[in-house]
Amino acid sequence: MAGIPGTAHEDIASRPGGDTIFSHVIRWLFISASLLFLAALLFAPLATVFVMAFEKGFRAYIASFTDPDTAAAIRLTLTVALIVVPLNTVFGLAASWACAKFEFRGKSFLITLIDLPLAISPVISGMVYVLLFGLHGWFGAWLQDHDISIIFALPGIMLATMFVTFPYVARELIPLMQQLGNDEEEAAMTLGAGGWITFFRVTLPKVRWGLVYGVILCNARAMGESVRCQLSPVISEDSRTPCHCISRFSITSTTSSAHLLWRHCLPCLQ
């Protein structure tokens, strides 16, 4: 799902013929239909977010960050992302190596299982952890005896976030590695490089932009998902994430603009 750098545009100017009134009309229709659709569905809501964030002026926007609740929420979100994103990145690299470099039976099935969290409602991913670790869940009594809290605390949020963001890196890398093929790795192996050296010196540089994009998507989802914490009717002071400060649009607009910035910088780096 990587952003597509413009490659098909160079040959438009050089195409012979084609410039009839009919093609102009179609072109105009397509562009205006796209823009109208996006304006109503995407730009208007986005603009609302920013208008709301800066409604009370820039100073109020900055001040909302110093509010202890908001600060705690941001800290929690960042902690969760810091733990979850590296874990899922390592998983994504391992899974893509296994799936892209080898042919084995049941590969389609394995890939479907990896994709599964993508299609599962975040509500269900939150619920399964309540079923496992909740007060009436399987391990609930045992956990309470040993005074360990998972649901409505950091580990629970972490687990649910991990579940939701599980496929992003792998999904980005598997098709990319399949497309790039094994030739260079095999050449490296015949030249006497070990497995790790081949991975770090040949494969990783080849797929790095796909990896970066997958990590960004994973991170965006880790920070943006709100359901898992709405599942917790009892919220302790330290288990808030920004979704509990939904009225504070400032935080979200900041994180999303950071992501936008990333998306813009990425093609330039390439």
Next chain:
Amino acid sequence: MATLKQPTALKQPSVLPGFGLTFGFTTFFLCAVVLIPLAALVLMTASMTWHDFVKVVFSARALGSYRLSFGASFLAATINLVFGFIIAWTLVRYEFPGRKAIDALIDMPFALPTAVSGIALTTVFAENGWIGQYLVVWGIKVAYTWIGVTVALTLIGLPFAVRSVQPALLEVQRDLEDAAETLGAGRFYIFRRIILPTVLPALLTGFTLAFARAVGEYGSVIFIAGNLPLKTEITPLLIVIRLEEFDYKGAAALGFVMLVISFAFLLMINLLQAWGRKRLTSRVR
């Protein structure tokens, strides 16, 4: 697949090392994070009697929520199929000011927290909102009706639809189009016989992804839906309501139904992709 030499072996021989390590780690992590929790859901459902299960899953309220969830998701995915293609076509084939910025903005529904997109959409489409005030004149109410649900689900699925079709459109060989044109084919004929066959698997993938994502969506819909039982209540919300009533079994049963449907859809996507790849490679050869 045609060169499968040892049908009895788990994997084909390869020069590259690391299969055991990566495959083992993948399956271990998959089990720990995804499969064991899901097994809990399935087992919780299995502990119900058949009678109870049917009562929960086919209750009038549950049926109403399926109708809305699947109906609105299907409609949203169809809208995304059409406009996803139009937007992808515009971004790939035409040059106009702001094209790069729009290309980057397509991903916004990914990055935006779902709750925020829900609130923002509600603000825009409410009766006094930027767009809602004009629609009300025509007697169309968007916020707090099924139309609002569809709008939210369309926004959520949009990046999936566009990003699936975009690479496929880039792959369409312009030479073939030019050749067809010189041979006297009309525009519509070229579209139907050259462009559509190439992008069809991608279109279907985009549709299915958008649909699967829409069925499970919760965060953005609850703000714009109004959440009236039987009318504007989606299935995920019903699960949350059951959970809040500590009716874990009822919630698990509804979750199980959604899980089965999601899995079926994903399997379909992956089979479609395999089909598309096979068709493409056989054509190259």
